[in-house]
Amino acid sequence: MKPSSKSDFNLLPALVAIAIGIAIWFIPTPEGVSAQGWLMLAIFVATIAAIIGKAMPIGAISIVAITVVAVSGVTSDNPGTAIRDALGSFNNSLIWLIAIAIMISRGLIKTGLGERIGYYFIAIFGKRTIGIGYGLALSELVIAPVTPSNTARGGAIIHPIMLSIAQSYGCTPDNENTNKIGKYLALVNYHANPITSAMFITATAPNPLTVKLIADATGSAISLSWTTWALAMLLPGLVAIALMPLMIYLMYPPEIKATPDAVSFARERLERLGKLTRDEGIMLGVFVVLLLLWADIPAWIFGASYKLNATTTAFVGLSILLVTGVLTWKDALSEKSAWDTLVWFGALVMMATQLNELGVIDWFSGAIQEGIVSTGLAWPASTALLVLVFLYSHYFFASTTAHITAMMGAFLVVGLGLGAPPMAFVLMMAATSSIMMTLTHYATGTSPVIFGSGYVSLSEWWKAGFVMSLVNLIIWIVVGGLWWKLLGYW
Numbered sequence: 001m002k003p004s005s006k007s008d009f010n011l012l013p014a015l016v017a018i019a020i021g022i023a024i025w026f027i028p029t030p031e032g033v034s035a036q037g038w039l040m041l042a043i044f045v046a047t048i049a050a051i052i053g054k055a056m057p058i059g060a061i062s063i064v065a066i067t068v069v070a071v072s073g074v075t076s077d078n079p080g081t082a083i084r085d086a087l088g089s090f091n092n093s094l095i096w097l098i099a100i101a102i103m104i105s106r107g108l109i110k111t112g113l114g115e116r117i118g119y120y121f122i123a124i125f126g127k128r129t130i131g132i133g134y135g136l137a138l139s140e141l142v143i144a145p146v147t148p149s150n151t152a153r154g155g156a157i158i159h160p161i162m163l164s165i166a167q168s169y170g171c172t173p174d175n176e177n178t179n180k181i182g183k184y185l186a187l188v189n190y191h192a193n194p195i196t197s198a199m200f201i202t203a204t205a206p207n208p209l210t211v212k213l214i215a216d217a218t219g220s221a222i223s224l225s226w227t228t229w230a231l232a233m234l235l236p237g238l239v240a241i242a243l244m245p246l247m248i249y250l251m252y253p254p255e256i257k258a259t260p261d262a263v264s265f266a267r268e269r270l271e272r273l274g275k276l277t278r279d280e281g282i283m284l285g286v287f288v289v290l291l292l293l294w295a296d297i298p299a300w301i302f303g304a305s306y307k308l309n310a311t312t313t314a315f316v317g318l319s320i321l322l323v324t325g326v327l328t329w330k331d332a333l334s335e336k337s338a339w340d341t342l343v344w345f346g347a348l349v350m351m352a353t354q355l356n357e358l359g360v361i362d363w364f365s366g367a368i369q370e371g372i373v374s375t376g377l378a379w380p381a382s383t384a385l386l387v388l389v390f391l392y393s394h395y396f397f398a399s400t401t402a403h404i405t406a407m408m409g410a411f412l413v414v415g416l417g418l419g420a421p422p423m424a425f426v427l428m429m430a431a432t433s434s435i436m437m438t439l440t441h442y443a444t445g446t447s448p449v450i451f452g453s454g455y456v457s458l459s460e461w462w463k464a465g466f467v468m469s470l471v472n473l474i475i476w477i478v479v480g481g482l483w484w485k486l487l488g489y490w
Contacts, residue, residue: 009055009056013049016053020045024042033360036075037359040074043069043072047351062343065347065351066086066347069086069354070082070085087346087350088350089346089349089353094209097202098205100317102148103331104286104317104321105146107286108143112273113280113284114143116273116276118139118161120266122263122266126265126266129184131259132165137245138241139161141192144203145202145294146202146287148202148205148207151337151446151449154190156449158192159189164269165181165265166182166186168261179252182455189450191248194436194444194472196237198237198435199234201224201229201310202310205345205401206400206401206433207229207430207433209352209401209404209408213404218416225310226294227295230295233480240472243475252460252464279325279326282320283326286317289316293313351405356409361410365413365414369417369418372385372418382418383415383418383420387429391436391469392436394440395440397443399444400433403433421490423489424481424489428477440462
């Protein structure tokens with residue numbers, strides 16, 4: 001008899017999450033909050049606690065949360081209506097945008113196009129170690145728009161290239177010579193990830209959730225399109241990409257400064273890959289088509305009738321890859337992260353929406369706003385405090401999704417209520433939701449992959465993370481603020 005597979009259910013964090021939910025439920029309902037709203041808050045907080053404690057994989061936790069919402073009747077006494085409410089977010093186009101884009105990004109790995117792009121930049125910039133750093137960062141930037149899994153981008157595409165280069169110089173953690181070149185490259189490999197994640201809606205899975213929460217907080221007055229987000233984040237993102245490899249170089253200078261062999265190494269890898277294959281060519285074509293349609297270029301040329309919804313565009317791209325055989329349906333089915341994202345994203349958006357509709361967000365944000373107003377701070381200082389609290393509270397989260405779901409909605413309402421320029425404030429909060437990935441070795445899915453390679457110690461990782469969080473924050477406040485002023489956003 002075969003032994004049963006190991007369960008992914010962890011009893012202790014599950015019990016803690018349940019206890020937290022029950023404790024909140026039994027607290028007397030505050031004035032201004034309905035009983036249904038308070039129960040939804042209890043379910044929501046318990047869900048976030050289970051995600052943070054890793055009681056189960058986030059997709060499994062989300063299934064349980066959907067079940068509890070439906071069974072409890074928290075949204076409706078009618079069982080039929082309750083299950084429709086619990087599943088209501090699965091018709092949200094933003095959720096499907098990320099799921100389909102993750103499937104498309106599989107083509108970068110399968111065809112080898114992502115690897116080719118990475119080695120191409122190394123062949124151009126790789127004569128010096130800092131040049132390799134810029135090559136890795138630019139590779140991240142180029143593929144970011146079509147890789148909504150920042151873990152796949154930084155961990156599965158760029159990280160193997162970084163490892164190959166470090167190991168070609170005999171630099172491995174086992175040899176205890178990580179200062180040689182590996183530590184620098186590993187940190188650049190990682191810190192490019194949060195910057196590129198901030199630059200495009202489709203560069204990391206939680207970004208569409210941020211778009212949804214911004215629309216909810218502003219009563220749909222601000223509905224960020226792919227183009228608006230990309231344009232707003234373009235200049236601060238490019239400045240951050242330009243400074244990051246240099247900052248890491250100053251903090252942890254590599255012993256090897258000149259790397260002429262890296263160029264020949266990259267060219268050797270490119271020769272091994274051979275000429276651009278048919279599938280790579282199609283993948284590259286789809287890449288260009290997606291960028292053109294997401295950026296609304298045809299609409300600028302031919303008129304609004306050529307403008308496609310961002311999710312429709314993603315479906316077009318995936319359809320081309322399926323019809324041409326670059327991806328098979330088996331490839332799409334095996335892209336577990338896409339289907340997993342579809343489930344957990346739908347559940348979290350559903351709960352965030354219900355909290356908003358049941359008035360809990362208004363109550364919570366009102367309490368925060370009242371506390372800040374009592375300090376007598378003007379709106380610039382008040383909103384700065386909100387951004388800092390939101391950013392550095394990520395030390396307590398192992399999931400950007402959980403963090404954004406738990407805090408973003410209320411913080412947006414508070415900042416807007418304090419009088420901050422609406423567009424500038426929501427863009428700053430959107431950028432911060434990616435900047436916070438820099439902080440720890442558990443901040444997002446990419447961090448344990450790169451930290452686990454052993455090139456950077458824990459103290460070095462946290463020091464670099466804190467410094468880069470400040471650098472990126474300053475860039476987005478100063479450069480971003482001026483850029484948004486020039487664009488007429490405030």
